[in-house]
Amino acid sequence: MECLAPITSRPIVRKALSDRQTRTISLRSECSDRPTILYHAGQKVFWEDDQANSVFLVADGVLRISRFLLDGRRGVIGFVFPGDVMGLSARGKHIYSAEAVTNCYIHALPREKLNTLLTESPTLRDEFISELCAEVSRTQSLVLNLSQKSAEERVASFILELVSKGERRTGSKVEIRMPMSRLDIADYLGLTVETVCRSLAKLKKAGHIRTVGRDIVLIERLADLRDFACADGTC
């Protein structure tokens, strides 16, 4: 989790694919060998409690993972970006639902194949465990955000997360895409859509960000936003 110099996750995929000579077995390279499947925006990839037959590597697009309370309230637990793996933490059944936010191209690696690889390749096993540990850590950071931060801080933290997932630098500014709906963001941050809007408006008024259309955010000075968001140790 590099923080000061965030890097898009996509190059990791590329690296795995181009690493021809000393091709080491890795989770991402094994996934990348499989064909991609297209999921259209809004389409579900798997549902909580579905049989978990595969793990997934996102080649392109953004997904939303969520869980529901028995009365129907939805919590969004995270967003998945290109280069991220998904569905690792399932044991038998998936523990959350995954839906495409944008059109997505996804590699699927069958569980049986994964299990074989886990036995045969110590490096892949290590990578798999690392990936699970990272998922724990990320989820814990979210817990901290939800339990300790104000609405505006949560929104700022969310923007910084997006930065770490894939930013474009235009001149000295940082530009990110925010393809998910305000409701998705609200359900992720434990807020309402209105509060998300108002928090974005406040961040604009404070000069931290500017927006272009609905889903482009420009960050004026990253360091200032970081200070404001009051991160934890992991970022």
Add this chain to the structure above:
Amino acid sequence: MECLAPITSRPIVRKALSDRQTRTISLRSECSDRPTILYHAGQKVFWEDDQANSVFLVADGVLRISRFLLDGRRGVIGFVFPGDVMGLSARGKHIYSAEAVTNCYIHALPREKLNTLLTESPTLRDEFISELCAEVSRTQSLVLNLSQKSAEERVASFILELVSKGERRTGSKVEIRMPMSRLDIADYLGLTVETVCRSLAKLKKAGHIRTVGRDIVLIERLADLRDFACADGTC
């Protein structure tokens, strides 16, 4: 994660120890073979960013694991009970702090030993991965609680968590101990101590619970409290 008939975790330890003939290698049995270390109430076991040299199995007592924001705000991420393992999700360094809430007896298994076992024993490897997946799932449930539930629902959910971790049945009622401070609970549920108190008071007034002293809670009808807490699928 049994829900309707919760079981204390402790017997798992006993089972591992008494399983002499067909002694299978398991995470808990390997830990149990090590001597216990006593940590006094309030003492830290490890700190976030400490070198993670061991994984831990709690033989007796309750611990609190927490993380901090850069400005010092504390979030409690979970509580650890007898029979639970702790510190698995570290990679090199611990990702959270662990402190004893009560006096604790803890087994420590060195990481090197664990790594050997992960390579040599497929069953232990599988158990280890299951344990990590369970940690992800538990943390996600907490996210859902924090992002979607009201104060009173969170407190009710917390009580139910304690039930699943170790209850005593006295007659038809269920009795639990709540050894952690109100501040610990507040930092876990993203509330203030006052709100935790008031929520407990409301649950009492509604007839869901009764309290004896500060740390004993009696649950009148478990099913009613469950309905009120509005669980997710995992319980």
Add this chain to the structure above:
DNA sequence: CGTGTGTTTGACCCGTTTCAACTGGAGTGG
């Protein structure tokens, strides 16, 4: 038996939610 710390309760305040109206693109059809 006083002192101190954690807990509970009360009164007030503020941030977030709720409810409602409005805005602005995107898509559709005349």
Add this chain to the structure above:
DNA sequence: CCACTCCAGTTGAAACGGGTCAAACACACG
């Protein structure tokens, strides 16, 4: 090409849940 609809997003006003501050209480400890 423009008018119309539709819906996500935004903004405003009022209500409310939980936070803040302060005081009372209770139990542990010297």
